[in-house]
């Protein structure tokens with residue numbers, strides 16, 4: 329049951345876990361892949377060792393999962409919101425109880441520090457708890473019409489929803505998508521990233537243990553091909569996608585063919601604006617939070633750090649001192665603050681951005697190199713030292729493109745008007761941040777999208793999260809997300825005779 333993979337977790341250390349159980353889940357149980365021939369190795373980022381094999385699902389398996397989800401949807405959608413809420417609350421309770429074990433498995437698969445993974449798992453169960461609270465509140469309107477006639481509206485589920493996830497927050501993404509979907513009475517078939525296949529199936533087992541009908545939350549493994557089978561399937565009503573802009577465009581295009589609803593949570597190149605009247609200590613802490621969580625592999629990171637020229641020297645001195653002091657290493661140690669990047673190719677890509685930045689005239693103030701921890705078992709891991717780049721200009725590659733690694737680009741500015749214009753000058757639109765002691769709601773409103781004031785990268789589940797422009801549309805978390813997983817049905821009732829024009 330849900331304990332299977334987790335059973336090996338309490339004593340587990342980096343470099344010791346191998347996952348052999350099947351990673352697909354539908355019909356209420358783990359399902360072995362039909363054919364092993366396309367198996368791909370999945371690596372533990374901290375050691376470079378093979379953690380498990382990911383076998384992509386083909387058309388028949390995808391169809392089986394969707395049929396199983398559809399059957400569960402027929403039962404689940406007929407239950408009262410309060411009944412669904414009770415099951416979801418039980419799922420949230422089980423996750424809370426097993427948070428350490430799930431977090432450990434997440435670290436082993438993703439490479440982030442255990443301190444962060446614990447927070448991710450907490451945000452995951454909180455999301456399920458939050459939407460359980462909303463499940464019983466779904467209601468419509470009663471509208472009086474002439475002659476005693478009336479109309480009413482009902483909030484109805486969409487049907488089978490598909491969730492497609494990225495690798496940076498595997499368990500959290502699966503929870504953020506399934507929680508509102510299930511609260512509204514839908515079923516979900518979730519496809520994790522092929523690089524992080526191991527924790528979504530734990531969530532599936534927990535939902536089952538909590539009492540959802542068999543098939544309500546299914547997991548199919550695979551990459552682009554499996555994802556595309558899901559987007560094309562005629563029984564799927566909605567696709568909620570988290571990933572890069574190019575893939576998001578393809579998902580939208582495929583979903584358009586059968587007019588499926590789409591939510592797109594895509595990439596970003598967010599600005600963080602630090603005014604000279606800020607509380608510098610907080611601004612420095614904010615800049616670190618905006619750049620180095622999950623080894624910098626965070627969609628909403630504030631990687632363009634605009635600092636008002638007068639405080640640039642003090643800011644740089646402090647931010648560089650603290651960046652150099654970040655403990656990089658074994659992600660399962662409590663003292664570690666930065667773990668390993670997701671894969672060798674990704675590490676090389678991020679290091680390539682640093683080299684390109686140097687060629688274009690940026691100055692490396694610290695980091696930006698491969699890092700080899702002293703522990704011999706970590707020698708094959710994908711580590712790098714966190715990097716601060718100075719002398720940056722708006723036209724540099726490191727300032728324009730999403731790096732998705734621990735690289736902060738610092739840019740000077742003089743006036744508010746100038747910085748707002750520069751901050752908004754991007755095709756992305758996910759997040760922004762402002763540090764100042766003066767009332768700054770004005771600046772917040774001038775940046776074109778979500779804005780954190782005097783903090784960064786906090787995401788309580790009650791608060792909607794999502795993008796503008798090329799960063800996508802639709803929202804996750806918050807009350808509004810109910811609208812993205814339900815549809816409004818109108819019923820009009822005549823109480824008199826029909827007045828026909830014919």
Ligand SMILES: NC(=O)c1ccc[n+]([C@@H]2O[C@H](COP(=O)([O-])OP(=O)(O)OC[C@H]3O[C@@H](n4cnc5c(N)ncnc54)[C@H](O)[C@@H]3O)[C@@H](O)[C@H]2O)c1
Nearest residue numbers: 493494495520521551552555556571572575593594595627
């Ligand atoms: N806005 C957000 O909430 C958010 C959160 C996390 C990550 N991201 C973004 O995700 C990106 C990094 O994640 P990634 O490298 O996993 O992204 P990606 O686009 O490569 O992959 C995302 C998912 O899409 C699947 N996929 C790939 N091709 C597909 C296709 N043709 N049809 C259907 N599915 C397909 C992948 O297998 C994976 O599960 C970054 O750009 C990051 O900013 C955004």
Ligand SMILES: C[N+](C)(C)CCCC=O
Nearest residue numbers: 497626627628785786787
């Ligand atoms: C929880 N964070 C840090 C806001 C990240 C949300 C998901 C983005 O990659």
